[in-house]
Amino acid sequence: MVVKTEQRQDNPGGDATDAMHVAVGVVFNNEGQVLLSHRHAHLHQGDLWEFPGGKVEAGESVQTALVRELREELGIQIGRVSPLIRIPWNYGDRRVLLDVWEVDSWQGRPQGLEGQAIRWCDPAQLDARDFPAANHAIIRAIQLPDQYLITGAFRDESELLGKLADAFRRGVRLVQFRAKDLTVTRYAELARQVCEFSHERGTRCLLNDHPELLEETGADGIHLPAYRLPEYTRRPVSADHLFAVSTHDEHEIHHAAELGADFIVLSPVCATPDHPEVPPLGWGQFAALADVAPMPVYALGGVAGSDVALARRHGAQGVAAIRAYWEQKA
Template identity: 45%
Template sequence: MKRVHVVAAVIEGDVDRRHHQILLARRPSHLHQGGKWEFPGGKVEPSESVLPALQRELKEELNIEVTRAEPLIKISHDYPDKKVLLDVWKVTQFNGSPEGLEGQEIRWVRKSQLGDYEFPAANVPIVTAAQLPRRYVISPEIGASLDTYLDQLKTTVESGAELIQLRAKSASQPQWEAIRRCVRELKNRYGVQVLVNSDIAGVDASEFDGIHLTSRDLQAMRRRPEGIRWLSTSCHSSEQIAIAERLGVDFVTLSPVFATSSHPDAECLGKVDFTKLVEDAKVPVYALGGLHAGHLDWCLQSGAQGVAAITGLWGKSMQ
């Protein structure tokens, strides 16, 4: 059965810091997966490049002209009666006002509400990718000063961070109380999402937006924890990515891409192997290890969700 190459668009509308909107379309009832919601797009014609195909499809379907778009995620999926390759792009600028030229219903939906809509099975990782930012900030250890750590956490969020993993494994109980108070304030004010590393003992993960599993905890876990928004994990190989996918994680970090001072003896993936692992993954992947915000364009071209880092992002502007 030939795999159908489909291009799809995650189209962002007017946004503010807390309420991003995405344009959805409902598939006509007589089509494959009819009645479900999807991200607009269509088939890539033979010998047609992906971006021109995206521009053509969105002009034909929605009467908009795409002026800025970037790769988001590629997903291969096998239905019982159809095989598809979804080549998904994030559209951030366009001219015109979207309208359903083919009679399809369209609707602007907040990112936080995407989970309330029924999508074809192949779209599930796309829904996740649409809700995740390009930068995944990982905190360092507290160090000598809790006040400095909290100031840096505030600066990171105030400068635009949307997703943070807390790794303060050496924190005492009183220090964690102060961190929790700070996180609650930042979440209320900025809507930042905060995950806690699974290596931290004695912390109630339900107070946060999710859990980031170490690769060791990933291998030991048999089922996805209930009642959490996000589950992510650290991966270093295709085997670990496969385990993560079976567990039902939402996204992974893949490392180390390049050499790091914290793990100088670790074998690095490098650009070629990293890109190949991302291509085969069925969940969004953040690049980690020896990276900073300046690597973002390369990460996107490699098919990654974005860049994850400690020193490369902590306390830095997200713009």
Template identity: 45%
Template sequence: MMQVAVAVIRNADGEVLLAQRAAHKFQGGLWEFPGGKLEPGEDVDAALKRECGEELGVEVLAWEPLITLTHHYPELSVVLHVALVTDYRGEPQGLEGQPLTWVGAEALGDVDFPAANRSIVAALQLPSRYVITPADASPQVVMAGLQATLAAGHGSLVQLRAPRLPKAQLLSLAKRLLPVCHAAGARLLVNTDPAAAMSVGADGVHLSELMLRRLVQARQARPVPKGRLLAASVHDVEGLALAQRLDCDFVVLSPVAATASHPQAKPLGWTVFADWVRQAGQPVYALGGMRLEDLAKAKAAGAQGIAGISGLWHDPH
């Protein structure tokens, strides 16, 4: 298993630096985020700084974890330790003769990347917090809570989850919440079947693990159009693999810690969570007992961030 340090470097305009692989290399001609494999005995920090210096002439001054993922090509398997470089010195140059280009985040989906880099693009376009609406709240309480949550800046990605509401009422509520989310620059995913979520113009669908299994067993292709998000709840390595087969944009893995909503569930703990995240192949949010103070721990474990209700939802009362 090849260990690789990957650098995501932004300029003052928010554009991301890409390098083109040499034609004679594996997957030559494709664009990629700069980086390279860890040398024996080298950690991610040392490899990141060495590769950026050797390839780009850039001194990395500060960075934070973005995502850690494993990707299996027919020829080899790689573990990508992706770092978001938050401070650096120097102007990037292609010191090994590789062409460089700066690309806006909104245009990354049109770039010809190696398959392993697609999840990095997804991670760049997702926030670190995924807010879930309270399951037992009335539509009026959900609306008030959403407005308070968005006003407090608690999240730009929201899942409407109301398992006890009849589908017609759920979709009616989704229609009312969508303009509120969009006015705040947030996206709304609806926890229901894909066709129903798309019928109301939702920004995406969040699948229960049961729905995920049904779609995979039916050999369903990705059930949402391009530009809409597809997410799923999973609880083990098998669920993570199913989400990959359905080409989910991200998953929520739980329970990481003890949670009042599911007291009977045995927590995974951070060690198991981190190991499973490395196998996921897509961005993963940690769910279960998560608070804002757990965000750094989740990122250190390779997660995209944290998901939650009580830890992120802002009660207007």
């Protein structure tokens, strides 16, 4: 089987010269389950589950290493692969760079050829506590969609829910309820409705800020604005809820990582009419910053829903947008 590769844009931003470069494969079956491999107890980060893969040898491309490792470990021949995420991680005693790829097609019957246990698992059932810390971002990347809607302006409750319904019909499955002009009381009232409306349609809903409203609204998590980052020294929500952060530079990315953010939004990628005075990052700088982020990154600012593939080639999980998703009709 010839390996076909969807290219990831090379970028110079990740400083991983002293890290062990590891090729990792996220292998799916026809039921949408993902293949896991159990690390032997005597290994580094042993007795935990992981996504299969191994070290990229000197002079070897990551794709070649992935083909070799999955053949040696599992006895399968992989076909088409596409980039998912790159994760720089420091365990203290070891630095790694996980170069993670989705394996979209493969042949053979997976077996634990190195004596390791293997199993198939529904992505929604993956528990980060069963995995090495560097794998946590892989789990999030698998579980998160490639579109992230941030709500825009609305005249009333009816228009709010109508626009959400349109977005959900277009396939949006993650939404941030943002309404800066409302009082906290009114925001909480509408947030309860938005969360219920979203959940009924299989969509997760995050609050814009307001961690104190999490329980009463039934939200799936919060999205913290960048200007609030200096106020926090630890994660403001439990691991059972999503925690997202807006970022604009490397300092904010590192702060978000220290707080344990599940994903970040990085902006502005391109010029925007709302903030013409803010210089855009451009796709090159976006890719460089995404490469140092140990979590999934959404591209925001001057991007459209049709830019998902472009964003993913530059290291993004996908696209976050207000106007591009809010003003369309299904």
